[in-house]
Amino acid sequence: MTKITGIETIRTRADGTWLFVKVLTDQPGLYGIGSASDHYRAKVVQAAIENITPLLIGRDVSQIEDIWQSVYTQSYWRNEAIGNTAQAGIDMALWDIKGKEAGMPVYQLLGGKTRSAVAAYAHAQGNSLTELEDDVRRYWEEGYTVIRCQLGNYGGGGFLDRANARGPRGHWPQDKAFDDDAYLQAIPEMFAHLRDKLGWGPKFTHDVHEHLAPTSAVQLAKLLEPYRLYFLEDLLSPEQVGWYRQVRQQCATPQAMGELFVNPHEYLPLITERLIDFVRVRISKGGGITQARKIATLCEWFGVQTAWQEGGDNDPVNQMAAMHVDLASTAFGIQEENHFKPEEYELFPGHAILEGGYLYGNEQPGLGIDIDVKKAEALLDPDKAAKSHYMAEDRRRDGGIVRP
Secondary structure, three states, X not given: XXXXXXXXXXXXXXXXXXXXXXXXXXXXXXXEEEEOOOOOOHHHHHHHHHHHHHHHOOOEOOOHHHHHHHHHHOOOOOOOHHHHHHHHXXXXXXXXXXXXXXXXXXXXXXXXXXXXXXXXXXXXXEOOHHHHHHHHHHHHHHOOOEEEEEEOOOOOXXXXXXHHHOXXXXXXXXOEEEOHHHHHHHHHHHHHHHHHHHOOOOEEEEEOOOOOOHHHHHHHHHHOHHHOOOEEEOOOOHHHHHXXXXXXXXXXXXXXEOOOOOOHHHHHHHHHOOOOOEEOOOHHHHOOHHHHHHHHXXXXXXXXXEOOOOOOOOOHHHHHHHHHHHHHOOXXXXXXXXXXXXXXXXOOOOOOEEEOOEEEOOOOOEOOOOOOHHHHHXXXXXXXXXXXXXXXXXXXXXXXXXXX
C-alpha cells in the first residue's frame, strides 16, 4: 500500500496566479501533480490545501474516490470555488500517481481512447469586422474548424462611448457603457458579415460572457439562429439559468454554459432537462478528474457534450487533465484552446501540443506532464505576485455593474 507522506504547493507564473499541487508518497521518486490555479485567489487556495493536508497524511493513494469524498465534506460547507479548486489539485495528483503505478496514461484507466486527438476551438477577435475576418481566416488556414468570434473584448459591439451613452450627471465610472440593444444590433451583423465573406465551412461560436439581461439573451439566441452557430457561450449568468427554458422553447441555437459553475445543482437541471448542448465546467473548479468523469457520463445519457473551460488564466496541467477525460469520453464535444508563453511551457515537460486545431498528449504514465520546480520558482516575480487581481468590470449607462 502506497501512502501519502506530504502535499506541497508550487506557486508560479510571473504574476503568481498559477498554483500546483505535488502529492508525495512513501515510495522513492513517486509523486503526482495537479492544478489548483485560481487567477484571483491563488493564496487563498494555497491556504486551503495546507489546511487539508494533515487529513490526508498516511492515506492510501489508491483510494481516490474515498479521498475525494473525505475532502468534499471535511469543511462541512461545500460546493464553492476555493474548496473545489483545492480538492481538484489533490485529485488530479492522485490520478497521476495511479497512472504511474499502473504504468498507463490516465485516459487508459478511464476506459481508453475514444478518439485520436482532442479538437480545440480558436479565439478570433478584431476591433472591426475586417480585423475579425482576417483573424478568422488565419485560424481557418491553420486548420481550426471551430472558431470563436468576438468584436474586441467581452461585450464588444455593445459599448457606447461617453458622448453617446447619455449617462447620469455626476460620477461616471468608465469611458464606455454596455448597452443591450447595441449588442443585439452588432453581433447578428457580425455573423452576417462573416458568413457572407467566409461561407459555411468554418463553425462559429460566440461568448456573450453573461452581459445581457435575460429577455435580451433570449432575443439574441433567436437572432443568431440563421447563422448556424456551433454554440453560443455563456448567454446567461448562473443566477438566471432558468431562462434557458425560454431560449429552448423559442430557437435551436446551440447553448454552451458553465465556466462559472461550482455546484452540481447549477448544471444538473440544464443537463437532465436538455436545456444546454455543451457543459463548460472547468476541471479544477468542478472538483477534478473524479467529478469531471461523472459529469461526462451524465452528459452522455442526456445527449449533452462537454467543452471543458480553459481560458487565458488556465494552465498546462489542468489542460492535460481535461484532455485525459476528453480522450476517454464519448460525450466529448470540443475543448477550448490555450496558448502559453515559451518560458511557461519550459516548466512542464510532457505538456500538450496544440497543432492544426487539435491537442495532442503523450503516452507517458499518469497525466504525462511534470513540473520543473526550480524553473517555476525562477519564473515567479515576487512584486507582481504580491498584487491582488480582480475581474474586470463593465458597467451600464447608469453606472450599474454588468455581471460576468
